Amino acid sequence: GNSVTQMEGPVTLSEEAFLTINCTYTATGYPSLFWYVQYPGEGLQLLLKATKADDKGSNKGFEATYRKETTSFHLEKGSVQVSDSAVYFCALSDHTGFQKLVFGTGTRLLVSP
Amino acid sequence: DTAVSQTPKYLVTQMGNDKSIKCEQNLGHDTMYWYKQDSKKFLKIMFSYNNKELIINETVPNRFSPKSPDKAHLNLHINSLELGDSAVYFCASSQDIAGAREQYFGPGTRLTVT
Numbered sequence: 437g438n439s440v441t442q443m444e445g446p447v448t449l450s451e452e453a454f455l456t457i458n459c460t461y462t463a464t465g466y467p468s469l470f471w472y473v474q475y476p477g478e479g480l481q482l483l484l485k486a487t488k489a490d491d492k493g494s495n496k497g498f499e500a501t502y503r504k505e506t507t508s509f510h511l512e513k514g515s516v517q518v519s520d521s522a523v524y525f526c527a528l529s530d531h532t533g534f535q536k537l538v539f540g541t542g543t544r545l546l547v548s549p
Numbered sequence: 550d551t552a553v554s555q556t557p558k559y560l561v562t563q564m565g566n567d568k569s570i571k572c573e574q575n576l577g578h579d580t581m582y583w584y585k586q587d588s589k590k591f592l593k594i595m596f597s598y599n600n601k602e603l604i605i606n607e608t609v610p611n612r613f614s615p616k617s618p619d620k621a622h623l624n625l626h627i628n629s630l631e632l633g634d635s636a637v638y639f640c641a642s643s644q645d646i647a648g649a650r651e652q653y654f655g656p657g658t659r660l661t662v663t
Contacts, residue, residue: 534597
């Protein structure tokens with residue numbers, strides 16, 4: 437079945453550091469890929485998405501590129517802020533038509549001043 | 550204006566009890582979901598309704614019964630609660646089931662079974 441693997445956290449960085457959170461997936465066909473973010477005490481929010489190979493999703497300084505050859509969708513940001521501290525979830529949706537999201541285990545990011 | 554709301558926010562109850570969680574969305578979406586997030590933050594889909602029709606029913610014990618009285622509401626009733634049901638339950642909605650739709654999540658209901 438479909439699955440998503442994310443790097444274990446927590447990831448601890450100082451403000452303005454470069455961020456990479458790795459995400460790889462296993463799926464039949466060509467799924468759509470997402471990054472969702474969960475701030476403390478809140479529900480998940482869509483951060484960015486990509487729907488086909490080589491697409492780059494971007495939002496709020498975060499970027500991720502859909503790499504079919506490596507089945508990856510790594511999240512990057514050039515300069516993190518304290519306010520980016522949250523849990524980040526990589527997810528995929530196949531094309532069965534039911535919008536079923538399969539999530540990775542989440543990666544907690546802690547940014548210190 | 551809250552897009553996806555859930556009540557209650559916290560629910561503490563004893564084993565064997567029956568409880569319900571309510572969800573409402575004011576986005577005019579056709580599709581709604583229930584997710585369970587365990588203590589390790591792992592998030593898994595439980596159910597999905599599209600236009601009040603059940604379209605996703607994962608391997609969830611039949612003590613869990615979703616009900617969608619209309620497109621804007623999706624409630625979750627849990628019978629005979631067990632310790633392992635303790636988790637955060639998230640409701641979500643999307644415009645429809647067309648490809649790669651954004652899902653909008655509620656704030657979650659933290660259920661603690663003692």
